[in-house]
Amino acid sequence: MTSLKKKRCSSEKKAGRIMTKKIAIIVEHGHGKVEHGQGKVKPIIYELLSLAQKIADGQDGQIVLFVIGDHIDRLSKQISRDAGYDVCAVGVPGLLTYNGSVYKKILAKLFVERRFDYICAPHSTSGMDYAPALSVAIGASCVTGVEDVFAADGNICFSRPMFGGKLSATFSKGASPLVVTIQPGAFKPVFPDNSTAGRVTKMVYDGHEDRMTFTGTKASPVAGSELGQADVIVSGGRGIRDGENYKYMEMLAEIFPRSATGASRPICDYGWVTYSKQVGMTGAMISPKLYIACGISGASQHIEGIKDSGFIVAINTDPDAPVFQIADVCIVEDAIEFIGLFVETVKTRRLGEGSDEK
């Protein structure tokens, strides 16, 4: 990759300057969020910790976790023990779910009072909302959806996907502090040896906010769908070309016992199938024995939902489709034509075997 400075970014990091990097991690405490579920600490904290340790790069980085929410004392203690780093327990009475206005007000205060070089958050639906706003509030720059971190020329570099995952762009911190969000699932979680617990500092912030009031939740359309139980899932994406062609997914699924059909988000958006079929971050997170992606390009939100599948077959006309980066078997073909021939061939063979036995 060629090193090329963006014209508008003028300053350069001074080489050879070694100093302690101050790194903050934002940990949300709320119901139903990717960061935590039912008070349990989900791996995203440990993915963020992995990021923070890579940023520290063996130097004496100072890592602090900020746990935000109501009733967080126990959780903060647990995190300080499990992670072995200092924890700021930011109590916000009454904040039981993510509220963007409350978060932005509190985060701005927190990080204006405490200067950090790096602030790390998940690229979740909430992180996507508060991280860019936080960077504006504190005069930091912002890089979102990071999926890789590496050292090059003495700089820590952050790579993030573009164009649906076909390309990536790389950045490193300039003179300003940097807010970084990471793609959930992109970093291997680290579980540090918890030889010494970190210190817990408690503080309380006012969560009162007139302009944005939480009024309730609604269950996901995929709640209770068959996608969670199926051994084999056949999903269709834009590459099936027409809603009519979705029947090919059903035909292919029928070849397999305990199977179900799914879909990428775009074809749900087009109204070709209902959202109860959606596979991905904003739909069902699945782990079948076999996943067959038909005409799906493989946006990161979809990949995140299928990466725990046992075996992945992808069929797509575009050899550069990002779905091939995760697939075990890659087939560059038109999905509909291929499925037609596949189903026909399997049925013919089965008929043949049936007559052999007679």
Place this chain on the structure above:
Amino acid sequence: MKILVCVKHVMESESEIRVNDGGSWVAHSDSTRFEMNPFDAYAIEEALRIKERFPDSRVHAVTVGSDHARNTLRRALGMGADEGVHIVDGVVGRPSPFLVASWIASYAKNRGYDLILTGIMSSDEMNAQTGPMIAQMLSIPCGGAVISEKISPDQKMVSVERETEGGARDMFDITLPCLLTIQTGINLPRYPALSKVLRAKKKSLDVIDSGVFDGNEPDLIFKGVGSRNKKSDGVFLDGTRQEKVDQLIDILEKKALLQ
């Protein structure tokens, strides 16, 4: 209601995407096609639906970009937007989300918009930063990933459902003025109407040079663009379609995934 919708002119995501020689951005060729960021089409459509409910409303579309970006403004006008605002970015290189947001915020400030809408992200850079940044710069509340909205009859408040992980929804009442980033699937964006497209061609746009706005931004080092360093362990099947079918059957049978 006065509504501002932010739209971006992007390379078609289905077109072939290659890094340019300097590794600084994507290569353009004569065959490169551009379009309105598909995510922003949902934001335009939602604004037009609000206008249908509140006929006094005015829908303005704003874009930041080169002269080519006017095609995207024309598309917005063709769909039914009332005015187009072109903030001309004449500088070589791509403006950061921060700069784009600060220019749009500077434009929108003191112009009395009740509602600002953006797509949830752009299909090219996928930063998902511009919307929340504009709201922060204007000190107005921001509803992210909105999948349903309803403006109150007195037009002082909007009830929204925002999508969260797994497709669940959190519901909020947000006071106006505010900004909403619109999630896909909230509506089905309409195609431009021929009569409106013809009118849009003649309509004059509000053109503003980005040079009139503050050009300062936080310091970030851009190292370049590259192909994604994701290694693929997958096997690409070769041969005719029938040979690929036969190979796949063999593979699945060996893995006991097909009987």
